[in-house]
Amino acid sequence: MKQFISFVKKEFHHIFRDKRTMIILLAMPVVQIIIFGFALTNEVKNSKIAVWDQSKDEASASLLSQLDASRYFEIVKPVFSTAEMEAEFKKGKIRMAVVIPPKFQEELVHFNKAQVQFIADASDPNVANTLTTYASSVVQDYQSRITGEKKMPYAISTRVRMLYNPELKGAYNFVPGVMAMVLLLVCTMMTAITVVRERETGTMEIMLVSPAKPFRIVIAKAVPYFLLSAVNIASILLLSVYVLDVPVNGSLALLVGESLLFTLVSLALGLFISTKVATQQTALFISLVGLLLPTVMLSGFMFPIENMPPPLQAVSHAVPARWFYNIVRSVMIKGTGLEVVWKDTLILVGMFLFFGGLAIKNFKIRLS
């Protein structure tokens, strides 16, 4: 044990001596959680739209002003032909165009019927879809305003309650997601690269000839990163609560415990990668280029997992961040407890044992 502690101490010396790395390591999650927490939302707001108003009457003007007033749209430009509209789309200046045919008001008044056309730039179909849905609900509002006080018989009204996030803030979704990403990638990359580095420079051999148990040496390399991650978890949670106003509705102890568990999974994954690669460069490519996008895309915080085709859903089961994201969302925002997240927790424990076990096994093979 004493030996182990002296190895851990040595690792700390390494880390503390490299001030720059330390600063980046501790400041990075702070900066990222703030930027992403405020900036990211999968809502589609302030989309620029062009208007081709062929009526130019009171009714069309009133509908358009209602569109402009909504937080989703910003009318930037009147256009006067299809060609002009297309040119604006091609330059990427607008996301949607509204076409109001001639005699809009006349038809509305005399026949109670009128037409509006929305043309969306479907080169990003997700945005296009969201925009047209929003646009049609603006039209619906407008419509019911005209209908006005005329009370309709046989009416069904709906009351909508938004649970957990009544203001529909992006941070509620992205804080758990970014937390998962930062913890996973930092821990995995750092452990993988430090272990491989010792091997590259040959200092690993020096330690291996010491009487210490080989695997203890490797574990000792992970300990400082575990503690640094604990600091990062604390700073992320403090920022979420006090700066981003994302509450911790469930048990704080459980949340911290789960985060530490997830850190362990990441460290084990890093150690596992380190046993498989020969150079720091390869370690970096696998842990950064190989993990970043799959984590963003398959953990569920960016794209709903239930929409994915079944084979990809199956793949997403292997993404540790998926389970952690689920846990954080449940514990932090929904305020549920272990009775809800026990399954996810067990899976993380399983992943920890799996990667840890493989790392030990590979490490022994490498030695013999």
Added chain:
Amino acid sequence: MVDKVIIADKLTKRFGDFTAVDGISFDVSQGEIFGFLGANGAGKTTAMRMLSGLSMPTSGKAMVAGYDVYKENEKIKRNIGYMSQKFSLYEDLTVRENIRFYAGIYGKSNAFIKEKTELVLKQLHLTSEADKLVKSLPLGWKQKLAFSVAIFHEPKLVFLDEPTGGVDPVTRREFWNLIYEAAAEGITVFVTTHYMDEAEYCNRVSIMVDGRIDALDTPAQLKKTFAAQSMDEVFLKLARKAVRGE
């Protein structure tokens, strides 16, 4: 004065409050083997890096191969060779590829490179290893190869920073033979070392203590001045005064 390859005058390097090299003055003549001795941290490597254009002096003057270290450092580089403490050939290139690469970036012609490569390989007994990766060679061979690469472009002067660290006595001997051969061809050798027996091989020796040159003379004269039996004793007498540790 034409044959002075290095002239240093009160050359100084400070890093913040720390004076690594404290106003050293000396000169080195053409064809000389000049030993640059000192304990760890005495400032040897820093001094050498200033002379070879890797580090900007804080104050003082120095001319190397007839050029000013402040303004003409790129011209200096054309005329010197340098072998650093860290082994710095490409381990993932072969022996031949390393030679070709370094000769190439000094602008040597293909014919020259081709001819001289064979010569060097023969001299080092590396002909059969020429197409092996450098990382597969034993340390001693690597060091000899690094030296040959450093003087391949036939510089006026070569800087060697502890070239024989970690090498067995036999290889060290061989290494010094290479140095003598180079000196015989008129290349000035500026060498730092820890080994006092190596100091005896030098024409002149300077001993640095805490950033200053405390002694500079031929080995024989130094032993006389300090009433010592060996260079080892000379060194210990001087180095004991040092306040800087490692």
Added chain:
Amino acid sequence: MRVLRFLLQKEFRQIFRDPSILRLIFIMPVIQLVFLPFAADYEVRNIKLALLDRDHSAYSRALVNKITASGYFMLTANCVSFQEARAAIETDKADIILDIPPAFEKEIVKETEATLSMSVNAINGVKAGLGSAYLQRIIMDFNQDIRTEWIQFPRFDQDTRIAVTFSNWFNTSMNYKVFMVPGILVLLLTMIGANLTAINIVREKEIGTIEQINVTPVQKSHFILGKLIPFWILGLLVFTLGLGIARLFYGIIPAGSLVTLYAFAAVYLLAVLGLGLLISTYAENQQQAMLISFFLMMIFILMGGLYTSIDSMPDWAKAITKANPVSYFIDVIRMLVLKGSGFGDIGYQLGIITGFALVLNGWAVLNYHKRS
């Protein structure tokens, strides 16, 4: 020029001598491009609905049938109490609770007014917003059905109706992969390009070979070109491979000119490689280089406009995206691949990226000191 040739020869030799890294550079984009685009389906479908039907009437059943027939909703829980429904949301078995009050049918018929309530899991705001909008639309349709059933002969349609028609241009089939595949390719290209140069040079720093180069008369610009050119070629190969996959697996054929696309990619790669160079001049070891690059990549990727819309960001965040090369390429690739925009349309973006390339590489050259 001769010196540059030797530098290039050496770089290429080293690149091909380490097949593990070379393999990664090509295999990783292939795997990710083949799999990941399928994940990017953001259309809100398969919304899980917990039903709390306290009425059990013909109308309530008809409403539920209409909802499930719409294709947007899956009935995943049939609950008897609100607690139970709430638990379904907590365990992610449901996204929306539809609460049909007792006497729903009676109230419509007798009092001609009834109220439904829905509770939506709003952690993901968009999913919540769209889901509840869909549900409301269906309820409104249902309402209309009932009205026509009861008001047999309307004198004249009192209900004002504005018919809304939609067109989706540039991607009429609303195939999100057409957008995602080239977008992901841009992200991969960025990560690979920046890390290749950054790590490569820092590695030479760590090993000490860079000092050996610094003591030679090699010019800074030659040394840097010697690093840029090989990785630039590798980058363009990866890009070509990516476009090949887009065509083979997804049938994506750029609507615009391929020459324009390559011209932009070529300049973009210079910018990205320049960023790598710049990182390498600041980092002392590979670990630092990796952390800096990770930090930047996260910001570039999440704020590049591929995953979330830049328009929706607050102004200060929009300002950040102006300094994000990824956002320009995402824009351009969308224009060139999907909209068939021409060279003139991307002039602005090309100008900016050229600026990035010049500034980043220039800064890197200035910050690379042969002498400390």
